[in-house]
Structure formats: structure tokens, C-alpha cells
Amino acid sequence: MVRTIVxxxxxxxxxxxxxxxxYNAASPDELALVNAxxxxxxxxxxxDADDIMTVKTPNGPLKFKxxxxxxxxxxxxxxxxxxxxxxxxxxxxxxGADSVxxxxxxxxxxxxxxxxxxxxxVTRFANEGLRTLYLSxxxxxxxEWELWNEEVI
Numbered sequence: 001m002v003r004t005i006v007x008x009x010x011x012x013x014x015x016x017x018x019x020x021x022x023y024n025a026a027s028p029d030e031l032a033l034v035n036a037x038x039x040x041x042x043x044x045x046x047x048d049a050d051d052i053m054t055v056k057t058p059n060g061p062l063k064f065k066x067x068x069x070x071x072x073x074x075x076x077x078x079x080x081x082x083x084x085x086x087x088x089x090x091x092x093x094x095x096g097a098d099s100v101x102x103x104x105x106x107x108x109x110x111x112x113x114x115x116x117x118x119x120x121x122v123t124r125f126a127n128e129g130l131r132t133l134y135l136s137x138x139x140x141x142x143x144e145w146e147l148w149n150e151e152v153i
Contacts, residue, residue: 002042003137004135005036005037005040005041005042006037006042006055006057006062007093007095007135007137008033008034008036008037008042008095008135009034009037009038009042009043009044009055010044010053010055010064010081010083010093011079011080011081011093011094011095011135012025012030012033012034012044012079012081013025013026013030013069013071013079014030014031014034014044016044016045016046023035023044027072029131030079033095033133037055041057041058042055042056042057043055043056043057045061047066050065051065051066051067052064052065052066053065053066053083062085062086063085063086064083064084064085064091065083065084066081066082066083067082067083067084067090067145067149068080068081068082068149068152069081069082072096076096076100077096077097077099077100078094078095078096078097078100078101079094079095079096080092080093080094080095081093082140082145089139090139090140090141090142090145091137091138091139091140092137092138092139092140093135093136093137094135094136094137095133095134095135095136096133096134097133097134098119098122098126098132098133098134101134101135101136102119102134104136105136122134
């Protein structure tokens with residue numbers, strides 16, 4: 001559960017209005033997710049000039065260097081960030097429509113008990129008219145990220 005809450009506190013493009021001390025978001029959904037993380041004790045505290053994001057947690061601050069942002073679009077139906085953690089691991093965090101995330105999962109992941117149960121519950125919620133969202137994460141090989149980063153720059 002903690003990893004999920006950290007994901008919500010990191011995977012976004014929210015800006016903090018320093019004068020008012022409030023979050024500014026392009027969408028109410030984005031704002032709701034970051035506020036939910038805050039309610040669980042994982043507060044996005046901002047980003048410095050070196051793109052270091054800080055998340056206040058019950059166990060002390062977490063820091064991530066934001067390397068890339070792939071913003072949400074109606075075509076992509078997902079939003080992604082690539083960050084580097086304190087251990088120098090490069091992590092791709094993504095959130096988006098269940099169908100878009102599912103299409104990108106490995107066959108192994110699709111067959112896992114956790115995914116099968118999650119998908120069952122999310123489908124039930126969607127059928128009840130509730131909005132649903134999947135979170136996904138992958139540790140990237142540094143060389144893989146460097147090649148990708150060269151292509152997009």
C-alpha cells in the first residue's frame with residue numbers, strides 16, 4: 001500500500017502555489033490523487049531548481065530526481081514520470097486508463113493472482129459507474145533509459 005501512496009505523491013505535474021500554500025493542478029483528478037496521498041501521510045512538498053521532488057512521509061522525507069514527464073493526453077490516456085531514487089534506480093511510474101495500462105503489461109503480469117483479482121475488482125467498480133485508474137511501475141535499466149532519453153530530446 002505504501003508504494004501505491006508514494007506513486008500518487010510522485011506521479012503528477014502539480015505545482016505548489018508558494019504564496020497560498022496550495023496545490024495547483026491542470027485537472028481535478030490530479031489534484032484529488034495528490035491530496036489523497038497527503039491524507040495518508042505522504043505529502044508532496046515541492047520540487048527544487050534541480051528537479052528534486054520531496055515527499056514528506058511519516059518516516060522522514062523521500063527524494064526523487066524527476067528525469068522526464070510524459071503528460072496525460074486523450075490519445076495516450078495515461079501520464080508517466082521517470083524518476084531517479086536515492087539508490088540511483090531509475091523508475092518509470094505511470095497512471096492511466098485500465099485498458100491502456102493492461103495492454104502494456106507482460107504476459108507474466110497478466111497471469112499473476114494479484115492482477116487477476118485487481119482486474120476483477122476494477123471491472124466491477126467500472127460497471128457500477130465509478131471512475132477507475134491503474135498504476136504501474138517499472139525499474140528501468142540506465143542504458144535503456146539513456147537511449148530512450150536521447151531519442152525524445
